Amino acid sequence: MSESHSLARPHVHGSIIEIIPVPDDAPLSRAPRRRRVGRVMALALILLLPVLLFGLFGPWMLLHDPAAISPAHALRPPVFAGGTWIFPLGTDHTGRDMLSRLVDGARNSLMVAFFGVALAGTIGTAVGLLAGYFRGATEEVLMRLVDMQLAIPPILLAVLLAAVIGGGLLTVIVTLAVTFWPTYARVVRAETLIQMQQDYVALARVAGASRWRIMRVHILPNVLSVLVVVATLQLGAAVGLEAALTFLGLGMQPPASAWGLMISDGKLYMSQAWWIPAIPGIAIVITVLGANLLGDSLRDRLDPRLRQL
């Protein structure tokens, strides 16, 4: 009977959540507003589509081997700056094809961001659910832990962690998870507190459902929409942080194709070849912008209370 609390179930908006609503729009009537949200979402998907395609089908879309060094073809400009279609986005200082490396790098960036955010979401949701359900000492300890972590500058934490575990794909995923989990814990706890006051929770309890079952079957599905919004907004931040860590030499290591790595390589050659640092950065901007816009529009549609995130 209880499996029916789907995503579509409307939230009852309580006042416990400590998020200040910031109206971003004039009191439009509902129809044009919804249309606008739809347009933003379409734009977001258009921006994200190529990145997703590269990420998923990259290995079948390569023009050249992204790791193939060929000094004879070094520093060729992109086609729109006087280059040829053989290397549409030019080549880097070792003659590797920029487009192939960009496509190949998309998989790394997306994979790291996706798993990092997913891991952070799992940990944060568990903590938030437990804190919100059990209250009392459990809540106090868990939420103080969250506060404490938020008192540390994230980049500091990331740099330290990356330094400890050494560079690599897994390191960045762990770093992202450790950096991002507190946000989920806070949001999920607030949402759990609201759900706990709903009749269906009381009824489930009366019906003899165990605590574990109530949390899993009754509360979790009702906090999902909030989770989706936070995760999407963090996806953009994760792509940015991954690139920054990699750029500092703490993330993905050469000869892997990663956008941050392409930028740090390109920095040294920027006087001869502006496209090496510029192009991967544009790819990052497109991805982050797409994820942010998607997150914004999902938030407006699913849960306008989360404006502040």
Next chain:
Amino acid sequence: MVRYIVRRMLFGLLALWMVSMVVFAAMRISGDVTYLLVGMDATEQEIATIRTQYGLDRALPMQYLIFAGRAVQGDFGTSIKYGVPALELVLSRLPHTIILSLTGFTLALLIGVPLGIMAASRRNSVVDFGATGFALIGQAMPGFWVGIMLQLVFSVRLGWLPTSGSESWQHLILPAATVSWFSIAAFMRLTRSSMIEALDTDYVKFARVKGNPEHVVVLKHALRNAGIPLVTFAGMNLGALLGGAVVVESIFAWPGVGQLMIAAIGARDYPTVQAAVLVTATMFISINLAVDVLYGLLDPRIRNE
């Protein structure tokens, strides 16, 4: 109020304690530091001497207690790379980081807030769309890339400004612009949305009906009330700028704490890393504490949370 402040301070100390454990553990887990201290051809005897000298032969919890006990007294040990006291080294770099962060912060306020006010008071105008679009795209740009692109345009192409270093005030312009980039966009968006809210209130409409000129309505009546979320955000943002400076300093070879820290991590100079991380965390936590206290003074409801 006193209780509130004491609570926040205890909390800051607790956070600092956690940072100290994390950084200590981080530097020890990542490998045995003894081999950095001795030469390649060191004998067993020499290694043992060094280990005793640096206390590396003791159990880890004991090592932490010794480290923490000394750190409280301002003794972080001697930098392995530079051979000077680590804290002194970090503190000598601190002014550079403060100058960079404060300049970036001032730039962000001076550009972001007026842009936000203009966008809000002329909604759906060219100014509004331009500023909003800039903010959206600006927030999507990673800081380190903005820095490199600014170098590319203003140093490499135009040759107007130096690429890196810190010899003159011209050296400050590009790093400060990079540090402020994200914050300009954030300030602009926040100012715009709180101004739009304030402009829609009854007292603003009333001020308009009374015949006040529009600029008085906007700047005096609306801005004053839109200011409260701005103050909070500005405080939070100053802390974030400090963190962001870590990356920017490395790009521009700006000799601040962040650049020192990244270099020290690379060289596994653990006394310097520990000192740099703890100094940065102390500043970050102090700023947040000051913001919390200020906010508690401004808004009595917060104190009872």
